[in-house]
Amino acid sequence: MSAAESSPVTPANPLFVPSPLPFGLPPFDDITPEHCREALLAGMSEQRAEVAAIVGSEEPPGFDNTVVALERSGRLLARAWSVFGNLTSSVSSPRVREIEREIAPLAAAHSDALRLDPVLFGRIADVHARRHDLGLDEESVRLVERYHLDFRLSGAQLDDAGRARLTELNQELSALTTTFGQNVQLAMEAAAVHVDDVAELDGLSAEELAAARTAAADRGLDGWLLPLLLPTRQPVLAKLRNRDLRRRVHEASVHRASAGEHDNGPVAVRIATLRAERARLLGFDTHADLVLADQTARTTEAVDAMLASMVPASVANARAEAAVLAEAAARDGIELAPWDWSFYSEQVRAERYAVDTAALRPWFELDRVLVDGVFHAAELLYGFRFTPRPDLVGYHPEVRVWEVTDADGTALGLYLGDYFAREGKRGGAWMNSFVTQSRLLGTSPVVVNNLNVSRPPDGRPALLTLDEVDTLFHEFGHALHGLSSSVTYPRFAGTSVPRDFVEFPSQVNEMWAMWPEVLAHYARHVDTGELLPASVVEAVDAARLWGEGFATLEYLAATLLDQAWHRVAPDAAIGDPVEFERAALEAAGVASELVPPRYRTTYFNHVFAGGYSAGYYSYIWSEVLDADTVEWFKENGGLRRANGDAFRQKLLAVGGSVDPLSAFRAVRGRDADPAPLLRRRGLAPA
Numbered sequence: 001m002s003a004a005e006s007s008p009v010t011p012a013n014p015l016f017v018p019s020p021l022p023f024g025l026p027p028f029d030d031i032t033p034e035h036c037r038e039a040l041l042a043g044m045s046e047q048r049a050e051v052a053a054i055v056g057s058e059e060p061p062g063f064d065n066t067v068v069a070l071e072r073s074g075r076l077l078a079r080a081w082s083v084f085g086n087l088t089s090s091v092s093s094p095r096v097r098e099i100e101r102e103i104a105p106l107a108a109a110h111s112d113a114l115r116l117d118p119v120l121f122g123r124i125a126d127v128h129a130r131r132h133d134l135g136l137d138e139e140s141v142r143l144v145e146r147y148h149l150d151f152r153l154s155g156a157q158l159d160d161a162g163r164a165r166l167t168e169l170n171q172e173l174s175a176l177t178t179t180f181g182q183n184v185q186l187a188m189e190a191a192a193v194h195v196d197d198v199a200e201l202d203g204l205s206a207e208e209l210a211a212a213r214t215a216a217a218d219r220g221l222d223g224w225l226l227p228l229l230l231p232t233r234q235p236v237l238a239k240l241r242n243r244d245l246r247r248r249v250h251e252a253s254v255h256r257a258s259a260g261e262h263d264n265g266p267v268a269v270r271i272a273t274l275r276a277e278r279a280r281l282l283g284f285d286t287h288a289d290l291v292l293a294d295q296t297a298r299t300t301e302a303v304d305a306m307l308a309s310m311v312p313a314s315v316a317n318a319r320a321e322a323a324v325l326a327e328a329a330a331r332d333g334i335e336l337a338p339w340d341w342s343f344y345s346e347q348v349r350a351e352r353y354a355v356d357t358a359a360l361r362p363w364f365e366l367d368r369v370l371v372d373g374v375f376h377a378a379e380l381l382y383g384f385r386f387t388p389r390p391d392l393v394g395y396h397p398e399v400r401v402w403e404v405t406d407a408d409g410t411a412l413g414l415y416l417g418d419y420f421a422r423e424g425k426r427g428g429a430w431m432n433s434f435v436t437q438s439r440l441l442g443t444s445p446v447v448v449n450n451l452n453v454s455r456p457p458d459g460r461p462a463l464l465t466l467d468e469v470d471t472l473f474h475e476f477g478h479a480l481h482g483l484s485s486s487v488t489y490p491r492f493a494g495t496s497v498p499r500d501f502v503e504f505p506s507q508v509n510e511m512w513a514m515w516p517e518v519l520a521h522y523a524r525h526v527d528t529g530e531l532l533p534a535s536v537v538e539a540v541d542a543a544r545l546w547g548e549g550f551a552t553l554e555y556l557a558a559t560l561l562d563q564a565w566h567r568v569a570p571d572a573a574i575g576d577p578v579e580f581e582r583a584a585l586e587a588a589g590v591a592s593e594l595v596p597p598r599y600r601t602t603y604f605n606h607v608f609a610g611g612y613s614a615g616y617y618s619y620i621w622s623e624v625l626d627a628d629t630v631e632w633f634k635e636n637g638g639l640r641r642a643n644g645d646a647f648r649q650k651l652l653a654v655g656g657s658v659d660p661l662s663a664f665r666a667v668r669g670r671d672a673d674p675a676p677l678l679r680r681r682g683l684a685p686a
């Protein structure tokens, strides 16, 4: 943003009109946070007027005057959100956060009012009932179904009494989930482990000791403090030589928020019970059924079948790892306990799989990885070409812009890259869309990738870690999903697919990072130009497999726990939450003395405070699709245009406009097979 943030709103708000720039790239240089605020407010009121016109129409409800009109509505709001949403994540400031706090409740009320409008729902339901008799194409039928489901999940079909109860339930749940998250935070702070004697911290580096010292001082304590992190497994356990301290840290971790002032047990029980009641009110058996109605998996049976297929191999593999660790522990005269796992796991890793991944960075120079790796693979697979457009500016001087063209020279859209960490940018890596592709609106995609790579000293090239290389390929996979989009309705463009599907294409794109032909094209030493030796690549692969038994089992245990909590009946007598958890893990065959769930009930923020209730399974669900698709590429000759074209046309291009699993079957020729994922994780013979 170039203008002063406190400047008053100018009459010429650039967001009020479609951008005149190529592909509708927002004119970032001219847009201030105040413009965004003004456009968000005006955008909501504009959409209210548009919806009022649909609702008040004298014409009988039809596809065009109701569903398409709704799909077309809210353009100004969408334009303002795309720019403001990016401000909040990539170039935030105190003023941006202030606007965010002001707008968030207004935006929630805006979308509630829209989705709970009984007259609007009546018109949609009318079209929905006749959707197969209207001569609509497949994508249009799906659009009707999509809107109908959105409204039904929001409770638009309820009578006044039902609606009143739903509002009560939503309010109590909103308060409870906030309490749950705050309890986790407070209980976690309270459970930090205090150490008086520095000798007990043997194994930590000087830097880690200094951090522990500062953590103690920050709380006005003498000595050292080891704060807890999410999830269950604490990284510090891999290093601490003092066994008793390891035990204390482990126990503090697994008992977080399970007693006393910040006890989340009763909160979890209440949340599960109220969610169950809400699901029944909305016409579903359980909360899990309600959540899955909107997902690729569709049914609890499908989720159960997938998870069950992984349990035996994960349990067996974790046992095999435990046997190796028990042997290492026995050399120290120790009988392996849960708090010893990470410590001996690190020992075994260092002995068997000595790879210094930090030493690989000189082979991964950012621009080389991007142009000769990521772009190169996309060119070979899809025929895409990337031309720098230095004449187009991003929202920050570090943002770079490329124009993307198809193999036949057709202009497809824009790709923006914002790779460095900086103040005002949130952590992690992600892809965002500024403009989504749509034939209805005549728009082409403008997408951005964000990473958080450390900025190199002036004049030095930016070097990536191996993880950052994977991340770049991953996020670019999301960008490809957006850039390949070829749909009519913006509701279905690119990455607008269910949560348990959206990571799948990006995970697939990671396969090219280590693909020999691609690697040989980009992984050259920054000073010598030497190629990354194949032996190093093999060692990295081997090291990645160690610990997969533990990782898969702890993940599955948390996932099955999530499912158990969200399949209870509203009137179920849950009783003691700790006992509920124990019984659920036992019943699912994942109870293990040595491998506790990745999250236990009382600190499972994803499902009790975040948006992942009954959805924690989705990480591995999309990875099953990913691993099976990687096999398909390999079976068909790997990095070939024919493969890329098939994947693009049948899967990437259709976005959410067809059933995602049908799109998967169109590529793979059958349903997904979990075996490739088990092999990838070393859980089944290769």
Ligand SMILES: [Zn+2]
Residues within 6 Å of the ligand: 474, 475, 478, 503, 506
């Ligand atoms: Zn992703």
